[in-house]
Amino acid sequence: MSGSYPLSDEAIDQALTRTSPGNYALGYMDGDRFDVFYVGRSDSDVRQRLHEWVGMPSRYEKYASPAKAPWGVHRRGPLPLDAPALGRVGNAESSYTRFAYSYARSAEAAYAKEWRNYDSFGGSQGLDNETQPVSAAA
Secondary structure, eight states: OOEEEEOOOHHHHHHOOOOEEEEEEEEEEEEEEEEEEOOOOEOOOOOHHHHTTTTTOSSSSSGOOOGTTOOOEEEEEEEEOOOOTTOOOOTTTBBEEEEEEOSSSSHHHHHHHHHHHHHHTTHHOOOOSSOOOOOOTT
């Protein structure tokens, strides 16, 4: 996959220059590392599919970026009384902020790669994905 890029309409249009099936990963930057929390595909236009994700909140609040927690990641001492429980950030800043992508030669190739990405990034235990990849033919 190519990336990571900011998940914005401008960055998507600049990075993806053609209409094609493809795959994508969504997540956040943790220092200089891109942490992936969602993988997906488009069977016809990966650029359009990415545009649909701009500003969308992460599917599960528990996977929101630790950098987005209102109390901070490296805080010393006790947490403030109104701090959310660890793993339950759930604030307005829980949208994915970065993406990576790859083009695919066909919808079938995109589906096969989505499965590889799903498994590589932790499947149901490590990703926000609600379900396993599903074939368009299903």
